[in-house]
């Protein structure tokens with residue numbers, strides 16, 4: 064099959080600089096290779112989707128991009144910095160540019176929302192407490208959660224926890240945000256609101272966003288680029304925006320995945 068069919072042609076007017084460059088990366092747990100020879104570029108200001116069936120290695124890829132799993136081969140460039148080439152301190156330094164939102168929101172339950180958002184600033188900056196308070200209010204205002212500043216995570220709904228987690232991910236003004244299944248467990252309306260919030264963050268703050276998600280409707284709406292990882296071939300088999308892959312990709316695995324919603328809605332046993 065002609066590989067050009069599985070690769071979105073570069074838009075001639077896309078002059079955005081490359082933010083992250085991934086070259087020939089192999090990911091493995093011991094002898095078990097999860098993905099090999101994965102290469103792609105994430106443009107500044109894009110919302111980049113990591114797609115693929117369950118267990119193909121999407122979260123593993125994200126983990127290795129944020130420093131939790133060293134690739135066995137290949138390299139990640141973040142700007143000009145070779146992420147895994149340096150020591151832990153250099154990775155922490157580069158990682159100061161990252162904000163991460165995990166599935167659960169991962170808030171500390173013993174701290175209020177405001178204290179959760181303040182924590183990274185207290186740990187990594189020398190800002191005075193009143194300045195931190197102002198910054199916390201600003202971040203919570205951005206995600207529409209200022210009213211919950213003194214509440215505990217257990218008092219929040221799932222969507223509110225996600226928004227609070229997002230405020231904490233933005234605590235140190237990252238220019239690169241990683242989201243792992245941000246809309247998991249949310250109802251469709253809350254999930255749609257989160258999509259709008261993610262678009263606002265990209266447009267308002269100029270952030271670059273890498274997102275792992277199963278929610279096709281959300282990906283079609285927000286992501287403008289992406290990669291499709293295959294569990295069988297253990298590598299990336301298509302590149303492009305979710306909409307482009309849905310409409311143009313000829314690979315049968317990608318095609319079936321990107322048209323899954325139609326199958327799901329006509330089958331009571333769709334696995335979503």
Ligand SMILES: Nc1ncnc2c1ncn2[C@@H]1O[C@H](COP(=O)(O)OP(=O)(O)OP(=O)(O)O)[C@@H](O)[C@H]1O
Pocket residue numbers: 092097115116117118119120121122123124
């Ligand atoms: N710590 C680990 N040790 C060994 N194998 C692991 C570990 N973490 C993940 N795996 C395996 O790596 C593969 C990829 O897992 P990963 O969670 O990255 O997939 P995924 O595409 O994110 O899946 P899903 O969409 O279901 O969340 C799976 O086969 C999983 O069992």
